Amino acid sequence: MIKYLTTIWETVSTMLTGMGVTWRHMLAIRRDNVTLQYPEERWPRPERDIGFDHNKYNVIRSRLHVDIDDCIGCLKCERACPVDCIKIDTVKVPNRGEDIPNIRHKGITSFGTRKAMVVTRFDIDMTECCYCNLCVYPCPEECIYMTGGPNAEKHDIDYEFSEYDRNDLIYRFAKKVSGEDLENATTKPQGVEG
């Protein structure tokens, strides 16, 4: 009988305790509310300064970006990718480090490296990307990064990217040039040799 009554008492008291918790939360909703009204309010991105350049580095692993003018076509990122979502094709240039205006090729990177390759294809399939950041570190020119990485001020952080067509999620960073232009630019001009 005593056990019966204590069970009832325990039930009532613990249930009242639980109801007290929800009651307090209900009344203090203005203080406790954690919801953000998404399209109007955005989650504040973490303030962070660390890494290569303390003022520039603000990391959120969002979509990948390539500064193609800085890419020397070393394929290190392609090899680092665990899911093979980066595809790079390159063609040798005739004169290392020279600009080729008609295919908008810049000869020298912002780090001062003289480029030996024209990157004719730099495709990143963001549907396959696993956001592991492994391609970012080997890059000698720091030209591939998750937006929000180094040079963050150039690109807004956006973690909302949706497309109607799956093909639109294959990002093609290489400059669009016709095959003819490319051929003309990358073969050594006739009659100059010697």
Added chain:
Amino acid sequence: MTVDQLIDWFPISATWPGLTFLLAVLICAVPVFLFIAVYALVVIYGELKISSFMQDKVGPMGQGVGLHAWRWGLLQPIADALKLILKEDIIPAAADKKLFILAPFIVFIGAFIAFSALPFSQTLIIADMNIGVFYILAVSSLGVIGLIMAGWSSNNKWSLYGAMRSAAQIISYEIPVALSIIAVIMLTSTMSMQGIIQYQSGLIWGFLPNWLIFNNPFTFVAFFIFFISGIAECNRTPFDIPEAESELVAGAFTEYSGMRYAFFFLSEYANMFVVAGVAATAFLGGWQSPIPGLFNSPAWGLWWFMSKTMFLIFVMIWFRWTFPRLRVDQLMSVCWKGFTPIALVNIFGVGIWYLTLG
């Protein structure tokens, strides 16, 4: 205003009694149906908001223009209802079609016809029967037939489980509900809803309104037994084992979609109102004002009845968003080992109290 008054008021009542009766019933039924629909929208909105607030969220909030949920998400329940109405009505190929289609309506009818005996105010009652409470108890258990039909006809194992559970649960919980009401009837010596409320006028102990919950310790306990068993009859958490979404997917309603599913919901909310309404009538003085003698006009009566009922519905929502769910055998043991013996003791106690002090 009751059905009888309506019938008397019709000039043709003497010549075509059947026709006038039908007319009168229709005139009463349509507003009740509309009331249930509007009330359900309000309570769904309330449930969304209350649960969100308890969980540190803000709930539905529409801030844009157009088809957003307007300010504070006020249009959210309407959007929900619209969605349910417009959705495809799927009947499984292997289902027993007739029963499958019939089941939601039977469940709804059980809740719907109970409204005819609820005293909304001094004058606003559809039929003040001399067996009002008894009638409500009887018809509100009609829903279980619908639930079993739904579960059986769906030809789905989850539905079958849900149906069997709900059958056991609702039939068991009828008993403590009835027993706790008996304690009330013993004091009031009437089963008419208006009669029970009229018994509760005046003051008790000089300062408390003479509501039955304050009348004596036994009715105080009876109120809680009635209310909690009533929650079990509406299949609300912590007694929602027929639905039990983490175990039985959606229980008896697994195969339902669209409007039929909406009807189950509507009847759940209607059932909540019936339980809260009967609890308010039998224990909290119905339309009686908390300060006897003041604010006692029929209009105020409607206000008091609705506020008491809505408060009890709020408590049901509060329960739902606080507690875990009981297991099916524990549910039975709570009923048979907890509520039923206590309710029996209560009846005895009320009798003694009535003889010695009443």
Added chain:
Amino acid sequence: MGVVQGDQMVLNIGPQHPSTHGVLRLKVATDGEIVSDIVPVIGYLHRCFEKHCENSTYEQVIPFTDRCDYIASMNNNFGYVVAMEDLMEIKVPERVEYIRVIMAELNRIASHLLALGVYGLDVGAFTPFLYMFRDRERILDIFELTCGARLLYNYMWVGGVSHDLPVGFVETVYNFLDYFEPKVQEYNDILTYNKIFIERTADVGVLLPEVAISFGVSGPNLRGSGVKWDIRKEEPYSIYERFDFDVPIGQGLVGTTGDCWDRFHVRMLEMIESTKIIRQALKDIPTNGDVHQALPKKIRPPKGSIYRRTESPRGDLGYYIISDGSPQPYRLKMRSPAFTALSVLNEISRGWMLSDVIAVLGSLDIVLGEIDR
């Protein structure tokens, strides 16, 4: 009159079911509500983790370990890098060790919060789930602050960590701990000591210590059965021997030792122990040091093999790595604690009711990503 014979009904719980914690399918033979046999059918989330690893370089394995136990990625990374560093005999800097411990323990809290919250959901309590997710979110914020990712971090590398801690990290974590510690009382109020919850979980699915050991169950499930076994204490890896913390075990406070409630409660206590470890680590962490100092130029371990186990939130997480001297592992085997936990399900929930099977399954805290790999 013939004898009435009840048939058994076979019920398929899952792969799409609200409370199978992923894509698990349980073939349950039931007699009414009573369950007489449970056959877990796994493999719906099989992603060839081990075969994949054989074709990836050692760095590329780390993102895959993230995706095994996606609730506790840091701990999965931790186990792998500890094994690799032992194989390659790398000594990592002091600061890295502390960072790793802080991250692993934060992730342990996050993982337990998810496990407890979802368990509440399994037994029908919705609100504690959202309270716990609210607090887990803060831990994920800390991770996002540190490495930019919220769920799959790829943070710990062989020989270091990918990023150094951001400025103000220590204060952020202190703030979180100050916020979090009182919240445990709230969870207790609303769920742990709720009578309905106790009724649902106490004495249900009792996992006896002998059974647990013979099935190879580990982690909180084993400790819930009253066995004091924690790799962090028994075989301290990294710098765990420096910290002062208890190993909570189930004592059968409200029922039998080893029931669902004990497993639940052990997780609750472990979160508090983790906060203790984090506080000690934050106090002692060296203020500067290069986290990339010990990174090997090329990860090319010598020929040989190694098995190292660490304490993930779900138990003994083992990595068996065979190296043939090439930059890719010859074989990589992961010993998953959730797999052994699932294997014990039939043993301990036979004869209980359907609702209890869900409760027992929830209390074992399985992650299907780790079981199927």
